[in-house]
Amino acid sequence: MGRPIVTIVGRPNVGKSTLFNRIAGKRISITEDTPGVTRDRIYAECEWLDNYFTLIDTGGIEPNTTDTIFAQMRIQAEVAIEMADVVLFMVDGKEGVTAADTEVAQMLRKAKKEIILVVNKMDRFVNEDSVYEFYNLGLGDPIPISSAEALGIGDLLDEIISKFNGKMDTKEEEDSIKIAVIGKPNAGKSSIINRIIGEERVIVSDIPGTTRDAIDTKFERNSKKYTLIDTAGIRKKSKVLESVEKYSVLRAFTAVERADICVLVIDADKGVTEQDIRIAGYSHDSNKGMVIVINKWDLIEKDNSTFKEFTEEIRQKLAYATYAPILTVSALTGQRVNKILEAVDEIYSFRNLRISTGVLNDILTEAVLMNQPATVKGKRLKIYYGTQVAVNPPKFLIFVNDKEIVHFSYGRYIENKIREAFEYKGTPIIIEFRNRSEK
Secondary structure, three states: OOOOEEEEEOOOOOOHHHHHHHHHOOOOOOOOOOOOOOOOOOEEEEEEOOEEEEEEEOOOOOOOOOOHHHHHHHHHHHHHHHHOOEEEEEEEOOOOOOHHHHHHHHHHHHHOOEEEEEEEOOOOOOOHHHHHHHHHHOOOOOEEOEOOOOEOHHHHHHHHHHOOOOOOOOOOOOOOEEEEEEOOOOOOHHHHHHHHHOOOOOOOOOOOOOOOOOEEEEEEEOOEEEEEEEOOOOOOOHHHHOOHHHHOHHHHHHHHHHOOEEEEEEEOOOOOOHHHHHHHHHHHHOOOEEEEEEEOHHHOOOOOOHHHHHHHHHHHHOHHHOOOOEEEOEOOOOEOOHHHHHHHHHHHHHHOOOOOHHHHHHHHHHHHHHOOOOEEOOEEOOEEEEEEEEOOOOEEEEEEOOHHHOOHHHHHHHHHHHHHHHOOOOOOOEEEEEEOOOO
């Protein structure tokens, strides 16, 4: 069981994104400025009173629209509702109940989810009695807030965590290597899991979206414990299936958040798609280990340059994940599937590798001697010392005279020098620069 999922829904322009940013504690932009990473930013990991949950933002719901964009937004919201534990239905307290609100409320009642009715824009200048109108939606007691002015947010968060019914963060799961098998629908994720564990524990079908919910498969091999997490597809009525692939990444990140290592399964017959890039981006942003598996390799006509061409395409499109090893397998024949677990073991050992402070500072000293930092506004960066503060994922603190003049390229240079010495195969490493005066 992963973290509880809380989804914000409602018609357009009622303030969903403002509430999302308010609860997340920061402004979260639509696009990511990391080179090579292009995807929507629609979720955040949140905490309230030691209760951890995942918050999902959605586009506005227009129940009966024929507009293509609004139709896609409605589908996205339906998918987010389906996977949610708690749904925040947001309405506009200044406009009152609209016909669209009534139709969305009817849709939510059919979903049979924990629903919290949130009346937004109830600031100091709005008649508080207007909130009573929203009882007509039949969704229980409305909670008045103003997301813009941060009014009532604490009461709302108290109500949210009361709906979790004992679902809590799973960071204290038993000591096993947790592997999320991620990728677009029909890439062969379930078939690969069945090959790894050697039995038909997950239903396999050629129809995208067969896997309804995330399925954990626990097993032991060579005295090591593993938990395989099969990321769920989405099984909905036909009109949703037509466009649902775009939104299947919503399910992938819930499994990624729980994992130590992600196995990204790419369909060899289709190559690296935009959706693969998005899903891999979740793994990378979450600092998870990654192995890239090209499945259905047996279906590809090959010559001496085929693997090289595939590898170059992957490295180009997933430029942020050059640390991830690439394997070619066939779940159908079992070819090289055994190599996946070998790669996972190797990556896990690197994720838990700890470098002594003395050795790390030798690496930093040599790096600075070979390539002096540039002068920025008349000031040259000085690196005093570094230390490793965490594993799984590996995290380093490097203390400097002024972290504001650390150029992105020099940070990447330091990372490359650490990797030259210890490789850290298959895992991101986190390097944080701090001023020496900071604790």
